[in-house]
Amino acid sequence: MNFGKRLAFHLRYAPGVSQSAEKGAGLSAAGLCAECVHARRIESSHGSVFYLCELFHTDPRFPKYPRLPVLSCDGYKKKL
Numbered sequence: 171m172n173f174g175k176r177l178a179f180h181l182r183y184a185p186g187v188s189q190s191a192e193k194g195a196g197l198s199a200a201g202l203c204a205e206c207v208h209a210r211r212i213e214s215s216h217g218s219v220f221y222l223c224e225l226f227h228t229d230p231r232f233p234k235y236p237r238l239p240v241l242s243c244d245g246y247k248k249k250l
């Protein structure tokens with residue numbers, strides 16, 4: 171299995187999420203990354219927000235900067 175297929179298997183993204191759908195589902199724009207212990211929130215000087223996935227350092231299945239929103243992820247672990 172190539173890297174792209176493995177990645178697609180472990181991370182699932184919405185094809186497009188409207189603002190109203192997000193509010194109705196109670197999701198943030200980042201999805202699971204917003205409340206995951208492995209995520210580090212980064213804000214650029216221009217105000218753009220990214221989430222760095224710390225699992226990227228040890229597991230090639232996880233991209234450094236996941237495409238948001240992440241809706242399903244094998245590495246997700248909720249912050250306490």
Ligand code: SF4
Pocket residue numbers: 202203206207208209210221222223224225232236240243244245246247
């Ligand atoms: S493990 Fe998954 S949910 Fe957690 S930060 Fe990485 S990509 Fe996001």
